[in-house]
Amino acid sequence: MYEILWHGRGGQGAFTAAKLLSAAWTFKADENKALAFPSFGPERRGAPVRAFSRLGSGSLGDRSQIKKADYVVFLDDTLFDEQAYEELKENGKIILCTKEKVNDDRVLCIDGQKIALDILKRPITNTVVLGALLKVFNAIKIEDLKPAVQKLMSPKIADINLEAIRFAYEEEV
Amino acid sequence: MTKEFLSGNEAFAYGVKLSRPHVISAYPITPQTTVVEKLATLVEKGELKADFIHVESEHSALSAAIGASAVGARTFTATSSQGLLYMAECLPYAAGGRFPIVMMNANRSTALPWNIYGDQRDSLTLLDSGWIQAYAKDAQEALDLALMSFYIAEDKRVATPVMVNLDGFTLTHTYEAVEVPSDDEAEGFLPDYETDNKLSLEEPKNMAFTAGPDTNTEFKYKEHLGVLAARDVISECEGRFEEYFGRKYTGLVEQYRTEDAEYIVITLGTLYKSVCECVDKLRDRNRKVGCLRLRYLRPFPKTELIEALKGVKAVGVLEKDISFGNEGTVYTNVCSALQQSSFNQPCSNYIAGLGGRDVPLSDIEEIFEDLEREQNGVHFVGLEE
Numbered sequence: 001m002y003e004i005l006w007h008g009r010g011g012q013g014a015f016t017a018a019k020l021l022s023a024a025w026t027f028k029a030d031e032n033k034a035l036a037f038p039s040f041g042p043e044r045r046g047a048p049v050r051a052f053s054r055l056g057s058g059s060l061g062d063r064s065q066i067k068k069a070d071y072v073v074f075l076d077d078t079l080f081d082e083q084a085y086e087e088l089k090e091n092g093k094i095i096l097c098t099k100e101k102v103n104d105d106r107v108l109c110i111d112g113q114k115i116a117l118d119i120l121k122r123p124i125t126n127t128v129v130l131g132a133l134l135k136v137f138n139a140i141k142i143e144d145l146k147p148a149v150q151k152l153m154s155p156k157i158a159d160i161n162l163e164a165i166r167f168a169y170e171e172e173v
Numbered sequence: 174m175t176k177e178f179l180s181g182n183e184a185f186a187y188g189v190k191l192s193r194p195h196v197i198s199a200y201p202i203t204p205q206t207t208v209v210e211k212l213a214t215l216v217e218k219g220e221l222k223a224d225f226i227h228v229e230s231e232h233s234a235l236s237a238a239i240g241a242s243a244v245g246a247r248t249f250t251a252t253s254s255q256g257l258l259y260m261a262e263c264l265p266y267a268a269g270g271r272f273p274i275v276m277m278n279a280n281r282s283t284a285l286p287w288n289i290y291g292d293q294r295d296s297l298t299l300l301d302s303g304w305i306q307a308y309a310k311d312a313q314e315a316l317d318l319a320l321m322s323f324y325i326a327e328d329k330r331v332a333t334p335v336m337v338n339l340d341g342f343t344l345t346h347t348y349e350a351v352e353v354p355s356d357d358e359a360e361g362f363l364p365d366y367e368t369d370n371k372l373s374l375e376e377p378k379n380m381a382f383t384a385g386p387d388t389n390t391e392f393k394y395k396e397h398l399g400v401l402a403a404r405d406v407i408s409e410c411e412g413r414f415e416e417y418f419g420r421k422y423t424g425l426v427e428q429y430r431t432e433d434a435e436y437i438v439i440t441l442g443t444l445y446k447s448v449c450e451c452v453d454k455l456r457d458r459n460r461k462v463g464c465l466r467l468r469y470l471r472p473f474p475k476t477e478l479i480e481a482l483k484g485v486k487a488v489g490v491l492e493k494d495i496s497f498g499n500e501g502t503v504y505t506n507v508c509s510a511l512q513q514s515s516f517n518q519p520c521s522n523y524i525a526g527l528g529g530r531d532v533p534l535s536d537i538e539e540i541f542e543d544l545e546r547e548q549n550g551v552h553f554v555g556l557e558e
Contacts, residue, residue: 019178019348022178022348022349023178023348023350026176026178026349026350027176027178027350033349033350034349034350035347035348035349036178036347036348036349037342037343037346037347037348038346040204040290040291040342040346040529041289041290042203042289059446059449059450060349060446061445061446061447061448061449061450062446062447062450062533062534063343063344063347063443063446063447064447064531064532064533064534065531065533067533148178151177151178152178
């Protein structure tokens with residue numbers, strides 16, 4: 001089982017990224033099961049939100065929130081602090097969207113905003129960071145995301161987001 | 174049939190669409206809102222040919238549904254929590270009038286304190302309203318129950334409205350893969366609604382009338398028989414469902430590794446799969462544990478429970494509900510069934526998940542440990558005093 005914990009602010013698309021990843025896993029093979037859910041509650045733009053992707057095979061019963069994850073993803077570096085390491089399983093990785101550098105082997109930094117502005121022409125970093133996640137999370141390949149993106153995103157933005165995902169995936173860190 | 178990645182609410186909305194309702198009347202309330210939004214969109218796009226009545230309250234939503242059902246229309250409504258309570262006056266009207274309305278209820282806490290999150294106090298408060306009550310475990314079952322509910326409700330032996338309950342957020346807002354049947358497949362499964370219980374200019378009749386002391390008992394007895402008749406109809410319906418869609422359902426209860434189990438946790442809704450996961454873990458440690466899910470609370474699966482719990486050392490009932498001053502309502506119902514059998518083992522009650530509190534697997538593991546200590550009574554899981 002893989003557990004991915006997403007941190008973002010309302011409007012940044014953390015839950016959409018969680019859904020895309022879980023959907024990609026589900027569409028990849030018949031025996032694959034996945035859940036995607038947000039931290040429940042009223043939706044407020046700018047407020048810290050969490051989202052969860054739980055991927056496995058066979059029955060996937062546990063619908064409770066993920067406390068320790070294989071990957072913890074931050075779409076916004078103002079939400080990142082030392083506490084983040086507490087949420088990591090052993091050998092877990094943090095994917096951090098930031099212009100800064102963090103000197104820790106467990107953290108992969110990506111300047112998602114720059115890529116998002118270049119490709120999507122707006123500072124929405126969720127799909128960019130999803131592409132960066134796939135650099136370290138090998139169970140899902142970049143082509144596995146295509147059916148999920150095409151099903152869950154509107155045709156107007158699907159292709160450009162696939163491009164953003166690929167760009168971030170191929171970007172040197 | 175296509176494989177989609179949907180929330181429980183979206184899956185249910187597709188189930189309703191495939192059931193071809195004539196009338197939908199609803200008022201939005203969290204966490205039900207997205208099911209009626211989805212249906213409104215489908216109607217607006219012309220993908221579902223139904224009249225969507227935007228009413229000013231839940232009381233009106235069910236009143237309008239009763240009116241529509243009384244002219245022979247297939248009718249759907251949906252609500253949650255305070256909305257369901259506001260509808261409460263109309264619930265026995267629909268049941269007593271034998272109008273086979275289907276309602277989706279998103280299980281949510283009741284005020285005060287104000288809380289929009291999931292628990293089961295809303296629907297369990299209305300267990301005695303005359304409606305059949307089903308509880309879904311995941312988004313696939315939510316879609317399937319939408320289709321099956323119309324079949325069950327509209328069967329002439331039953332002629333009773335059905336309330337399908339989805340755990341607020343943990344089911345309504347959680348996304349997972351769902352197989353969505355095509356319109357043609359669903360049309361074969363669910364025939365058009367035909368009834369004599371309707372207003373008709375050709376055959377005028379008196380409906381929604383008064384019944385005094387001389388006949389009231391007989392009407393109420395027939396209503397009781399209607400809900401009881403659902404036992405057989407649910408079984409027939411599930412057989413037919415399997416023929417059409419290949420998915421198998423197991424009647425009023427579902428069991429997991431209970432054959433030789435010494436300790437069984439009984440629960441409902443999405444908690445079932447959590448308990449099953451815990452059962453697998455404990456079985457790996459050679460503990461003889463199992464889980465039983467109440468898929469329906471009305472009709473109540475009395476005989477199934479008694480049969481399943483033979484030879485068990487202790488039983489726990491895990492529910493997101495408390496009947497203040499007594500115990501959990503599901504527990505009361507389970508104990509009443511067991512009292513009518515030779516069962517005399519400890520049976521304890523675990524109240525969890527109130528107001529949306531997370532129920533992690535560690536809590537469920539503790540419940541199984543607690544059962545081995547043979548405690549009776551009511552326990553609040555994770556209570557901080």
